[in-house]
Amino acid sequence: MTSKGKTRRMMSAGLSGAALALALTAPAHGAPWPAPDAGAPFTARGAGWQLTETGTDARFRGLAAVDRRTAWAAGSKGTVLRTTDGGRSWRNVSPPGAGELELRDVEAFDARRAVVLAIGEGEASRVLRTDDGGATWTESFRNTDPRAFYDCITFFDHRHGLAMSDPVDGKYRILSTRDGGRSWAVLPDAGMPAALPGEAGFAASGQCLVSSGPRDVWLATGGGATARVLHSRDRGLNWTVTETTVPAGDPARGVFGLAFRDRTHGIAVGGDYRKDQPSPQAAAVTADGGRRWRAASAPPPAYRSGVAWLPHSSSAALAVGPTGTDLTTDGGRTWRTVDTGSYDTVDCTRDGACWASGEKGRIARLGRR
Secondary structure, eight states: OOHHHHHHHHOOOOBOSOOOGGGGSOOSTTSOOOOOOTTOOGGGGTEEEEEOOOSOOOOEEEEEEOSSSOEEEEEGGGOEEEESSTTSOOEEOOOTTOTTOEEEEEEESSSSOEEEEEEEEGGGOEEEEESSTTSSOEEEEEOOOTTOEEEEEEESSSSOEEEEEEEETTEEEEEEESSTTSSOEEOOOTBSOOOOTTOBOOOSSSOSEEEETTTEEEEEOBSSSSOEEEEESSTTSBOEEEEOSSOOSSTTEEEEEEEESSSSOEEEEEEEOSTTSOOTTOEEEESSTTSSOEEOSBOOSSOOOEEEEOTTOSSOEEEEETTEEEEESSTTSBOEEEEOBOOSEEEEOTTSOEEEEOSTTOEEEEEEO
């Protein structure tokens, strides 16, 4: 893919005032979610996205929610923010000299340890790590291959992780770490299927490469004739590939974000990020680990770049994009818009917190108003 084409794909994706109270009244795992009163706004339940004061206008496409108190965000102009008080205050812990970097993904282990990914062609793609809450950073990887362009990063646990690059010599390139991101090595590509002409990943939400459990990982694609999802059961050595129902066939279309709540149940979201283009069939679901994808019967009405399963539920998830936030309570089969605004990505934690981030320094937490 040309530099111009990739730059177009990097552009993309929103919420302003209404609410998501269902997310705050989730019942015990597996129980049905209560339906709101017919016609009643979500704000009637007194909950919604609560914007926090970040003190920056950076765009945060990278988000790592650790728990109710701790979250990290990574964005444009080399900006990294961290909160340890539930978003009441954010500390700028950006790596020194990183102002020219586009940080599009962050993986955090706790309040002190985090790994961020800078994207771009050649040496613009880098990985940096901190062990002291961002007081100091170490560059643990710098790409020296001008053909590579890294998009996303994921971790299986505190030691094992992967990063993915757009195709090099016709196959996606996978970078692996076994020491928590302190060192990286390119994996052999013998088990990687060939990429389609024009196919690549989208560095839009930090969710084009996601994992679940100790070994399973999925990679989302777009730009080719079809939007596909690749799946590895052995931490990136061998992959299978399946077409999804999300439209592709253009550099601006495909799957932008994935979320798996376990090894089998996943949601894919995407569409066409251009504002003047429709995005039909912008979501798909799988119940077999990605071997088959089924189109949502009532998908989000527009392009969505980020998706996350809600905590303590086997059937509820949120999807975000430039025109709104959508909620599903049936595992991704049907969606309804519950808010409008501009968020690029969303993440939820096991202890019940959900966070979203996006343009103009916007970071919000789902909470009571």
